[in-house]
Amino acid sequence: MDSSSRKRRSSGRVTLQDVAREAQVSPITASRALRGERGVAPELVQRVRAAVDRLGYVPDPAARALASQRGTQVPVLVPMLSNALFVDVLEAVHRVLFPAGYQPMIGVTHYDAQEEEQLLRSYLAHRPAGLLVTGFDRTEAARRLIAASGVPCVHLMETTEAPGVYCVGFSQTEAGADLTRHLLSRGHRRIAFIAAQLDPRTMQRAEGYRRALRQAQCYDPSLELLSPQRSSIALGAQLLEQLLRLRPDTQAVFFNNDDLAQGGLLAAQRLGLKVPQQLAVAGFNDLAGSDQMLPPLTTVRTPRCEVGTEGARMLLQLMGGQRPAQPCVRLGYEVVVRQST
Amino acid sequence: MDSSSRKRRSSGRVTLQDVAREAQVSPITASRALRGERGVAPELVQRVRAAVDRLGYVPDPAARALASQRGTQVPVLVPMLSNALFVDVLEAVHRVLFPAGYQPMIGVTHYDAQEEEQLLRSYLAHRPAGLLVTGFDRTEAARRLIAASGVPCVHLMETTEAPGVYCVGFSQTEAGADLTRHLLSRGHRRIAFIAAQLDPRTMQRAEGYRRALRQAQCYDPSLELLSPQRSSIALGAQLLEQLLRLRPDTQAVFFNNDDLAQGGLLAAQRLGLKVPQQLAVAGFNDLAGSDQMLPPLTTVRTPRCEVGTEGARMLLQLMGGQRPAQPCVRLGYEVVVRQST
């Protein structure tokens, strides 16, 4: 019993010291062995591993973070959880990062750049191991915070050609254009665009919509209905009614998100409009329930799970000091044609 | 320039030392002043505060956690984010905890007790400041982990009379019974119950359903359709069709969750059934879109935001060393009668 020191504050925890003693090596060697640092004799590594198992040692993240100036947390900043899209992204991220020993911390920005900046300030004080953010649209201060922290960062959902930026996403603009071309291919000319939230990705899809219609020589700005409100089923219904009051001659509607489209479909039904005969309706993202609507909703299946998985994997490489093969991964999507168009 | 020590590893961070020097007090006093510990001269507190502002000091969470054996993280364990219910709870929790200086960490258990146990093991190693969990249904090992950690813990969504347990929720059983009584009051006798997931709260609502029907002398077990699958709009549609094949004489259906009910409503429409004349449909939780359905869905508005807010507040008290006025808060709910019943 050597509790020689009077001022002991031991927490009863099994420490690296205990492991080292058990394995008959120095604490430094034990530390190196556990972190898989190369340059440790294989035999010692094995002895340390065995000691860990015997003692049930769990490293102390706080101590590690303090000593190494880097923790195991990974803040993941998303705009909003009520958009099912981001729930899927988070799930995928978690499935990759957690088993690798990292703690993803979900931060919700509510589509507000100021709020994001504040979250970053708080999270970066924790010396996170890495960082996952949504898109490229943020305050200059936020950008500087990230850069100055030196924390590896991967951007999700969008892609860019800018050098030195890591990202995994898909072309929102292309996807928007492709869906619009599908509507054109059905013979529609007066194709409306209804959107809410008006975040950058929404505006990129709007851009794709415009591009496709201009190419077909039938772009009409008065068929765009953009609302800054939060996207929802109820809002979709409301906006469709509003649009039809202004432009009863609308032939097809591209809703920026499936929740809006579902609401639009229900509103059309209430108004007694036959879909797709009198009005074609398309959504975006292929959210839950879209395949159950009456009629089932045409939409774009976006690779959100893959965005999460690939983004997390890229971050894992960066955190491990490796350089990803590709700094910018551009994923595919799919126009899912159902009976509403 | 006194970089006397050769082995400096300074991170360039502003430390408590710097603050203390600037305020002309000892680091201990600065520490106490910042943590609001009583017994520090008001004048010194002010000097320290001023120094913090001048220097832009941000406390290091890792160092604090290491020294105090307690961090600022608060794991929040919920079953599943695809259930919009828990997204609302998390939002509310975040809104209370984050401004108070804590970091909520979202953990998803996927309704799996083993997975929850594993998450607890990992999160508790981080010395969290507090813990928020869903319900009371967990492994014995998980229960022991929580108790042994000494971390303050509040249980969400359900309530219990057990002593020494902190919880905020509402009576799922009563709510289930109340909704059933509403259906009875509409003159229905053959009232079915359709549920998925079969988690504890679902089963409590089933119990309420049974209780109300037994009281009315019309409980019929063959009108219960329970599926272990994941709750979804598509499943609701499928289960309704299945039920009607077995029991075409069903007069009303109580769906355990609104997503199922929405699917049921869509299926009824596809089958050409008039709601509520030929079949009454009710849901639970009043999720997004339920008020937009055709016809709008009768459901129970559950106090999920309040659960999050009150649960987080109670935890805040516990983490601050106070004893909440009430260890178990039982909130209200509301049967929202719309046109589907």
Add this chain to the structure above:
DNA sequence: CTGAAAGCGCTTACAG
């Protein structure tokens, strides 16, 4: 009410 010393459990340099 205030402070000098020691310690929390790890890792980073520096040697050898």
Add this chain to the structure above:
DNA sequence: CTGAAAGCGCTTACAG
């Protein structure tokens, strides 16, 4: 390839 010493930035006891 391995290790003794020092340090990361705080807080906990112990004194006064």
